[in-house]
Amino acid sequence: xxxxxxxxxxxxxxxxxxxxxxxxxxxxxxxxxxxxxxxxxxxxxxxxxxxxxxxxxxxxxxxxxxxxxxxxxxxxxxxxxxxxxxxxxxxxxxxxxxxxxxxxxxxxxxxxxxxxxxxxxxxxxxxxxxxxxxxxxxxxxxxxxxxxxxxxxxxxxxxxxxxxxxxxxxxxxxxxxxxxxxxxxxxxxxxxxxxxxxxxxxxxxxxxxxxxxxxxxxxxxxxxxxxxxxxxxxxxxxxxxxxxxxxxxxxxxxxxxxxxxxxxxxxxxxxxxxxxxxxxxxxxxxxxxxxxxxxxxxxxxxxxxxxxxxxxxxxxxxxxxxxxxxxxxxxxxxxxxxxxxxxxxxxxxxxxxxxxxxxxxxxxxxxxxxxxxxxxxxxxxxxxxxxxxxxxxxxxxxxxxxxxxxxxxxxxxxxxxxxxxxxxxxxxxxxxxxxxxxxxxxxxxxxxxxxxxxxxxxxxxxxxxxxxxxxxxxxxxxxxxxxxxxxxxxxxxxxxxxxxxxx
Amino acid sequence: xxxxxxxxxxxxxxxxxxxxxxxxxxxxxxxxxxxxxxxxxxxxxxxxxxxxxxxxxxxxxxxxxxxxxxxxxxxxxxxxxxxxxxxxxxxxxxxxxxxxxxxxxxxxxxxxxxxxxxxxxxxxxxxxxxxxxxxxxxxxxxxxxxxxxxxxxxxxxxxxxxxxxxxxxxxxxxxxxxxxxxxxxxxxxxxxxxxxxxxxxxxxxxxxxxxxxxxxxxxxxxxxxxxxxxxxxxxxxxxxxxxxxxxx
Numbered sequence: 001x002x003x004x005x006x007x008x009x010x011x012x013x014x015x016x017x018x019x020x021x022x023x024x025x026x027x028x029x030x031x032x033x034x035x036x037x038x039x040x041x042x043x044x045x046x047x048x049x050x051x052x053x054x055x056x057x058x059x060x061x062x063x064x065x066x067x068x069x070x071x072x073x074x075x076x077x078x079x080x081x082x083x084x085x086x087x088x089x090x091x092x093x094x095x096x097x098x099x100x101x102x103x104x105x106x107x108x109x110x111x112x113x114x115x116x117x118x119x120x121x122x123x124x125x126x127x128x129x130x131x132x133x134x135x136x137x138x139x140x141x142x143x144x145x146x147x148x149x150x151x152x153x154x155x156x157x158x159x160x161x162x163x164x165x166x167x168x169x170x171x172x173x174x175x176x177x178x179x180x181x182x183x184x185x186x187x188x189x190x191x192x193x194x195x196x197x198x199x200x201x202x203x204x205x206x207x208x209x210x211x212x213x214x215x216x217x218x219x220x221x222x223x224x225x226x227x228x229x230x231x232x233x234x235x236x237x238x239x240x241x242x243x244x245x246x247x248x249x250x251x252x253x254x255x256x257x258x259x260x261x262x263x264x265x266x267x268x269x270x271x272x273x274x275x276x277x278x279x280x281x282x283x284x285x286x287x288x289x290x291x292x293x294x295x296x297x298x299x300x301x302x303x304x305x306x307x308x309x310x311x312x313x314x315x316x317x318x319x320x321x322x323x324x325x326x327x328x329x330x331x332x333x334x335x336x337x338x339x340x341x342x343x344x345x346x347x348x349x350x351x352x353x354x355x356x357x358x359x360x361x362x363x364x365x366x367x368x369x370x371x372x373x374x375x376x377x378x379x380x381x382x383x384x385x386x387x388x389x390x391x392x393x394x395x396x397x398x399x400x401x402x403x404x405x406x407x408x409x410x411x412x413x414x415x416x417x418x419x420x421x422x423x424x425x426x427x428x429x430x431x432x433x434x435x436x437x438x439x440x441x442x443x444x445x446x447x448x449x450x451x452x453x454x455x456x457x458x459x460x461x462x463x464x465x466x467x468x469x470x471x472x473x474x475x476x477x478x479x480x481x482x483x484x485x486x487x488x489x490x491x492x493x494x495x496x497x498x499x500x501x502x503x
Numbered sequence: 504x505x506x507x508x509x510x511x512x513x514x515x516x517x518x519x520x521x522x523x524x525x526x527x528x529x530x531x532x533x534x535x536x537x538x539x540x541x542x543x544x545x546x547x548x549x550x551x552x553x554x555x556x557x558x559x560x561x562x563x564x565x566x567x568x569x570x571x572x573x574x575x576x577x578x579x580x581x582x583x584x585x586x587x588x589x590x591x592x593x594x595x596x597x598x599x600x601x602x603x604x605x606x607x608x609x610x611x612x613x614x615x616x617x618x619x620x621x622x623x624x625x626x627x628x629x630x631x632x633x634x635x636x637x638x639x640x641x642x643x644x645x646x647x648x649x650x651x652x653x654x655x656x657x658x659x660x661x662x663x664x665x666x667x668x669x670x671x672x673x674x675x676x677x678x679x680x681x682x683x684x685x686x687x688x689x690x691x692x693x694x695x696x697x698x699x700x701x702x703x704x705x706x707x708x709x710x711x712x713x714x715x716x717x718x719x720x721x722x723x724x725x726x727x728x729x730x731x732x733x734x735x736x737x738x739x740x741x742x743x744x745x746x747x748x749x750x751x
Contacts, residue, residue, distance in 0.1 A: 087750055090749075090750040092748055092749045093749050095751060223607070224606070227569075227607065229569045256743045256746060264630065269628060269679075270680045270742050273680060274679065276679065278626070278649075282603050282606060283584050283603050283606055292544070295544070296544075296545055296565045299518075299568075300548055300569040
């Protein structure tokens with residue numbers, strides 16, 4: 001069938017400026033740029049990843065929307081019609097990448113942070129110490145002490161394993177396979193430098209990264225790719241992946257295009273086959289079964305590592321999180337509906353799940369109400385865009401936040417949403433060796449470290465203005481938040497007062 | 504000569520029991536006999552040493568999970584999740600086993616004398632010479648070999664009642680690697696749509712005979728009698744069963 005899809009973008013080349021260096025031809029990984037006697041773009045193949053635009057030394061290239069490809073209609077958007085055409089031509093499920101881009105309310109932007117004035121003076125973080133250190137893991141219900149004969153006081157309570165974070169930001173789970181080894185290397189190095197953690201995602205851990213074990217969360221997902229006892233023990237923490245914010249309730253298929261020899265070895269599946277992660281873990285059909293897997297991992301790691309359980313933010317998230325904590329998890333990671341993905345059916349990504357702000361508030365409140373909040377740390381994922389979002393998340397009850405998309409943007413990602421094609425021009429979501437080489441892990445690590453440093457400084461500024469000197473003092477302190485433009489029920493769910501209301 | 508370490512597991516909490524085994528193995532103990540086992544979970548879980556554990560009684564779920572080297576002999580039935588995500592070693596069950604045995608199995612051998620439950624061998628994997636092998640002497644439940652990406656799964660269907668099928672429905676559904684050998688015939692309607700039935704070639708016969716010989720030695724069965732009935736093999740039609748599912 002010949003395709004009737006109009007091009008989504010138009011690539012404009014200013015031939016007066018172009019000096020025919022062909023750099024755009026070499027840089028385009030989607031095959032859009034051809035060279036005859038001059039550069040000729042094949043508009044239909046352009047995904048607006050901006051690689052050619054960035055690397056054109058003459059700035060001779062601009063990419064624009066193909067404005068009137070579809071006649072204007074407030075009800076039938078160009079995207080809606082484009083999707084119908086695609087499905088009429090293929091009969092397939094629409095596949096997409098990255099997080100939910102739709103115009104749902106972003107509640108972070110309806111929350112405002114308090115500050116000190118006159119009484120309870122603010123603190124200047126440039127001169128006074130600010131504590132961003134966080135420990136993830138189960139905290140005891142109470143502390144007991146014993147006094148020895150010589151009068152020394154010792155802690156009698158046995159403390160469960162804890163992981164120290166110097167900044168309350170961990171990198172999101174992105175599997176080796178979905179992203180390149182250059183990305184994993186960048187994340188691991190940056191995590192080590194910043195005193196935080198990267199997360200393997202579900203594709204196992206490349207042997208080259210074993211030296212970074214103290215800064216790695218290893219994931220166990222339904223496909224059990226690359227999971228063995230050595231892998232479990234090469235970590236600071238083990239995470240059971242139940243769900244992902246971008247695709248709650250469904251499994252994953254890493255397209256065969258991305259399964260090369262190295263991925264095949266790490267995942268133990270044939271080269272070129274799709275890496276299939278079933279929707280559920282087939283040994284987990286209940287909270288009791290989840291508990292069984294948590295303790296299987298604890299047995300295999302000699303009870304030395306905290307175990308996290310990651311779920312997507314869905315309607316019943318608070319009750320599920322309560323079950324997870326009671327099942328023995330030391331950390332609960334909640335992934336909101338804005339969370340990213342390497343590949344997901346568009347209909348799921350854009351329509352399933354709930355915002356992380358509401359999920360986080362509900363989970364924190366539920367665990368407090370049940371008196372088990374200390375039994376697990378809460379990690380908030382899926383939609384953290386800046387340090388302001390992070391501060392608000394901590395005030396809503398998070399122990400730490402996750403950045404996935406933000407980390408990739410720092411590495412060069414332009415959010416073109418074509419991760420599933422394996423053609424990422426920026427060397428991020430690809431396994432093509434000539435593209436992977438484009439991302440230098442040393443440079444990547446530096447960019448990520450800079451981002452974490454910047455956000456840490458900003459978080460300290462916020463803490464200082466609040467008149468507190470540690471994130472412990474902000475955690476769960478919803479009194480320091482106010483809502484703006486929110487209905488009363490949403491305010492109630494978030495546990496915050498409307499702006500304008502005092503103490 | 505080293506003594507065998509004998510542990511009376513009656514009333515012993517699994518965590519304590521497994522700790523004793525792990526610690527003793529670290530100190531060089533190589534052989535264990537566990538008596539009066541009654542549902543203790545995770546026996547052999549995550550152990551990297553080449554020890555031998557004999558289990559007298561019924562072990563609990565996730566026997567040999569993440570195991571990497573030991574040999575476990577169970578002189579009774581076993582429960583769910585035997586050899587879950589196991590990497591290397593051997594598990595020999597002188598009885599039947601429960602559901603999801605060999606889930607995500609990456610290597611080693613799992614020999615079950617009797618029947619196995621639902622989703623046996625689900626998502627088994629392989630890489631080059633590291634190929635897990637599961638042999639069940641009896642019949643299997645539904646979704647046997649689901650999502651298999653590698654490995655060898657053999658069903659013998661011995662000692663089954665009149666009219667009892669050798670495997671349940673959706674046999675090999677979602678399979679995209681590995682092979683299943685079935686002794687006798689298999690009804691087409693029970694198959695997942697990602698597999699096809701093929702005849703064995705000489706290479707298959709060599710592989711199958713090698714593993715069945717070992718299997719027969721464990722359970723004192725007659726290899727010739729087992730091989731007297733023809734086998735069929737199931738293999739995935741495509742390594743990308745869902746390749747055309749999506750609109751790009």
